[in-house]
Amino acid sequence: MTVLSLPPLDLDGGVGPHDDDSPLRSVSTAVAVLDCFAEEAELGATRVAARLGIAKSTACRMLAALATGGLLERTGSGRYRLGLRLFEYGQLAVDRLMLRDVALPAMGELRELLRETIQLGVVVGTDVLYVERTEAASMNVRFRSEHRRNPAHSSSTGRVLAAGDPALAAAILERGFVRYTPFTVVDPQRYRQILATTREQGYATSREEFEPGWSSVAAPITMMRGGRPHPVAALSVVAPTSRVLGPRKPAVVQGIRRAAARVSADLERARS
Amino acid sequence: MTVLSLPPLDLDGGVGPHDDDSPLRSVSTAVAVLDCFAEEAELGATRVAARLGIAKSTACRMLAALATGGLLERTGSGRYRLGLRLFEYGQLAVDRLMLRDVALPAMGELRELLRETIQLGVVVGTDVLYVERTEAASMNVRFRSEHRRNPAHSSSTGRVLAAGDPALAAAILERGFVRYTPFTVVDPQRYRQILATTREQGYATSREEFEPGWSSVAAPITMMRGGRPHPVAALSVVAPTSRVLGPRKPAVVQGIRRAAARVSADLERARS
DNA sequence: GCCGTCGTTCCGTAAACCGGAACGCGCTGT
DNA sequence: ACAGCGCGTTCCGGTTTACGGAACGACGGC
Numbered sequence: 001m002t003v004l005s006l007p008p009l010d011l012d013g014g015v016g017p018h019d020d021d022s023p024l025r026s027v028s029t030a031v032a033v034l035d036c037f038a039e040e041a042e043l044g045a046t047r048v049a050a051r052l053g054i055a056k057s058t059a060c061r062m063l064a065a066l067a068t069g070g071l072l073e074r075t076g077s078g079r080y081r082l083g084l085r086l087f088e089y090g091q092l093a094v095d096r097l098m099l100r101d102v103a104l105p106a107m108g109e110l111r112e113l114l115r116e117t118i119q120l121g122v123v124v125g126t127d128v129l130y131v132e133r134t135e136a137a138s139m140n141v142r143f144r145s146e147h148r149r150n151p152a153h154s155s156s157t158g159r160v161l162a163a164g165d166p167a168l169a170a171a172i173l174e175r176g177f178v179r180y181t182p183f184t185v186v187d188p189q190r191y192r193q194i195l196a197t198t199r200e201q202g203y204a205t206s207r208e209e210f211e212p213g214w215s216s217v218a219a220p221i222t223m224m225r226g227g228r229p230h231p232v233a234a235l236s237v238v239a240p241t242s243r244v245l246g247p248r249k250p251a252v253v254q255g256i257r258r259a260a261a262r263v264s265a266d267l268e269r270a271r272s
Numbered sequence: 273m274t275v276l277s278l279p280p281l282d283l284d285g286g287v288g289p290h291d292d293d294s295p296l297r298s299v300s301t302a303v304a305v306l307d308c309f310a311e312e313a314e315l316g317a318t319r320v321a322a323r324l325g326i327a328k329s330t331a332c333r334m335l336a337a338l339a340t341g342g343l344l345e346r347t348g349s350g351r352y353r354l355g356l357r358l359f360e361y362g363q364l365a366v367d368r369l370m371l372r373d374v375a376l377p378a379m380g381e382l383r384e385l386l387r388e389t390i391q392l393g394v395v396v397g398t399d400v401l402y403v404e405r406t407e408a409a410s411m412n413v414r415f416r417s418e419h420r421r422n423p424a425h426s427s428s429t430g431r432v433l434a435a436g437d438p439a440l441a442a443a444i445l446e447r448g449f450v451r452y453t454p455f456t457v458v459d460p461q462r463y464r465q466i467l468a469t470t471r472e473q474g475y476a477t478s479r480e481e482f483e484p485g486w487s488s489v490a491a492p493i494t495m496m497r498g499g500r501p502h503p504v505a506a507l508s509v510v511a512p513t514s515r516v517l518g519p520r521k522p523a524v525v526q527g528i529r530r531a532a533a534r535v536s537a538d539l540e541r542a543r544s
Numbered sequence: 545g546c547c548g549t550c551g552t553t554c555c556g557t558a559a560a561c562c563g564g565a566a567c568g569c570g571c572t573g574t
Numbered sequence: 575a576c577a578g579c580g581c582g583t584t585c586c587g588g589t590t591t592a593c594g595g596a597a598c599g600a601c602g603g604c
Contacts, residue, residue: 023560044551045551
């Protein structure tokens with residue numbers, strides 16, 4: 001259920017000293033303190049100290065320092081939670097990809113065309129991170145918005161990106177497959193076949209492989225690199241299975257491929 | 273032009289030692305390093321060291337530690353930029369306000385009703401921070417998306433929030449007014465009058481007071497606290513002046529007031 | 545009203561960090 | 575092509591700084 005999962009995640013749990021290779025122990029533990037808040041919304045000094053195996057006083061000082069820096073905020077009862085300054089930094093990080101701004105108009109039009117939820121995803125490690133999401137108005141059922149990060153192997157976005165990036169595909173195969181639903185593809189051979197099909201067709205699907213009842217279709221956003229188009233992100237539409245993989249599938253596929261192609265062209269044009 | 277501005281912002285610029293009252297010097301400087309990236313997208317160790325008045329080696333270690341923590345990322349040329357992990361943390365921080373999820377459906381419907389850009393803003397210090405924004409499809413002119421944070425005094429969102437929060441109003445008056453356009457209200461007496469009118473009407477406007485050509489209308493999202501409704505956020509619609517303060521103004525006002533009232537009710541209902 | 549828990553503070557010790565200088569690399573301008 | 579410059583990185587010693595344990599004050603539950 002945790003959202004941040006991929007990187008080190010050195011929750012030794014025990015009392016053993018961190019075998020961190022990097023200097024700046026204080027900063028490393030400060031980051032570890034931040035990581036604690038990925039799983040729990042509100043934490044106090046005692047819980048943080050127990051979770052990281054550090055002294056309570058140390059945890060208290062860390063929390064206070066992060067709070068004066070704005071990365072954490074104090075809740076009424078003396079505990080702490082993630083601060084809104086992190087939101088600002090995060091928006092800056094995404095804005096500087098010079099991707100969201102270019103993709104937003106196409107995403108809005110695709111949303112109106114299909115009347116479904118549209119996502120803009122990039123790869124971080126072997127996960128897919130959705131940096132923007134726009135929803136059609138008045139949907140009876142809404143996609144669970146806490147899914148900001150998926151393993152790449154089970155998402156359509158991850159497949160279009162891996163199909164055009166052998167290094168990513170190798171990393172995904174290396175990391176292995178996790179079964180989330182009965183439909184999740186976990187056979188490496190079958191996965192390779194899916195990537196081949198994706199390369200042929202120019203789009204990818206995921207049929208209830210991550211969240212039961214929900215499927216998605218994705219198309220790659222590419223940039224020319226060394227004369228060849230290289231995928232840098234993907235647009236995807238996520239909805240109840242019957243609405244994207246049923247009779248509407250041709251329209252969905254055409255819509256998302258056109259939108260992704262348009263974003264790719266705009267991106268190329270923006271590289272002045 | 274800086275986005276993060278409100279808190280300490282101890283860019284002494286010079287070489288003077290930080291007169292930081294807080295312990296955990298390493299963590300404080302680490303946060304200061306992060307702050308450097310609020311103004312510039314890509315920085316190297318030398319620039320960071322010069323900006324903070326610290327040794328180059330120190331800056332290099334800070335950057336490396338923050339990068340291994342994922343808060344920064346390395347660019348090809350050895351420099352650094354804000355990392356996408358900050359985006360994840362920021363999304364978590366906002367999601368835990370238990371506000372965005374509740375507001376999203378109403379924002380989508382209001383967007384379709386008015387075919388304009390809808391914003392969800394909260395207060396941080398004496399600034400307004402927009403934690404969600406959704407745009408209508410195929411607009412000929414788009415609001416500049418880098419505005420994630422405004423001074424509260426010149427925005428309609430800040431006015432509806434200050435109108436219901438005397439402490440915030442006092443803080444805004446205390447901080448003083450900055451003139452951004454010829455229309456910016458900078459007279460404290462006039463500002464107090466605006467707040468009174470806002471209290472009467474239940475909505476606020478800003479006519480090109482921050483960005484020339486762009487105006488906005490806002491209505492408060494409230495939560496019952498101690499038997500009285502207390503504003504915790506605001507919905508606003510921002511568009512070229514003629515589209516929100518011209519003949520459409522009654523429709524815009526009615527739409528945003530209804531949407532904000534609905535979010536308030538949903539918020540109350542969600543507090544199980 | 546008592547006890548348990550939590551966040552905070554104080555203090556001595558020692559470990560960790562700062563700063564300066566040196567190294568290797570890529571780029572530029574001759 | 576070569577040399578000079580600027581950059582990021584590494585190494586090392588001195589000393590500042592943060593860690594850990596224990597004590598304190600406050601809040602809440604039983």
